[in-house]
Amino acid sequence: MEALRSEADLIVEVELSGPRNDVLMPEYSGVDPRLNPFAGTDETPVPGNGALAITVYEASVIAVHDGDAEVGDSIDVAQMGGTLDGVHYAFANVASLTAGVPTLLFLETPPDAPAFIVGEDQGAFELDGDTYRSLGDGGLSLSRAEAHALG
Template identity: 45%
Template sequence: MCGMKRRILSLICAAGFVTTVAACGSSDSGSSASDRVSYHAAFPEFASSDEMYATADSVVSGVVQPGSEVRELAPIVVDSNDPKLNPQAGTEATEEPGEPVVVTVHRVRITELHKGPGKVGDVIEVKQLGGTLGKTTYESQETTSLKAGTPYLLFLNTYPDAPASVLTPIQGQYTLDGQGAPQSLPNNKLKLTDADLKRLDRTNMQ
């Protein structure tokens, strides 16, 4: 339930769809407890791994490095729904001018490049909605935070002057097991096997 304040943020998600995020903040008056703000978002759902692979600008396997950074993005209004013209796609408010959006930016060292620019060994930035700034924690219920030291397979949209965004927080990231096989998040109905990934890589190279 929302507390003392409620704001509705309209976001352009990483896949180019328009989605609405409700951000609810509450605090305990007179207490020293930290404020908490919850982002609630609707993201596109891909019907197949082929569709998701084709949509992504970049597909990488990589290990999250220590030292994530929480950033506050100042919202701006864009005239285009094209995510290529909107470098903050996926985290940017187009309603309620002056209302910031908080993201956590992770550094990921590429161990295998499946699609897109870059090379093995490069370190890229990947942003996720939410983080803690000061005494306020911003949370996205749809997001599972990337963990330092953990290998992932990530389906990304990339931008010239901003961190990449995972296509969707549910379907766009997979942990990799000891054999390098992708493991879906518990609420991800789209399963992806190592054989699927190798097939998609071969198709992309043709």
């Protein structure tokens, strides 16, 4: 849990709307291979190479635990995988988020791109009764009181 907190620049409870397919175009700069597929290589990028299929959810903020957001804000949240040029791309062990279910998210918010969930599924917790349960393997969970104490 501490690793999620330290990596996230935004921790919010949200309600998600239905997903839409989108494409993440790399900037070909920086060392993050999710944003720059040529990071660490000697290859010269060709415009359009490295486009990644993503699924984007519109997240309506219902509580802010840490970071720069306000209740009622709308944030685009992306997950790797989706449909690109008629082909569906899926990533192993990445569970789809559920629209309409209160969800606690630990997010990285890069400029000019949708927010990404820290640790993929590990940083997404859906409300189940009175407990937030991580979508990732490992059984991480938080009570509502623990979630409210994050900030």
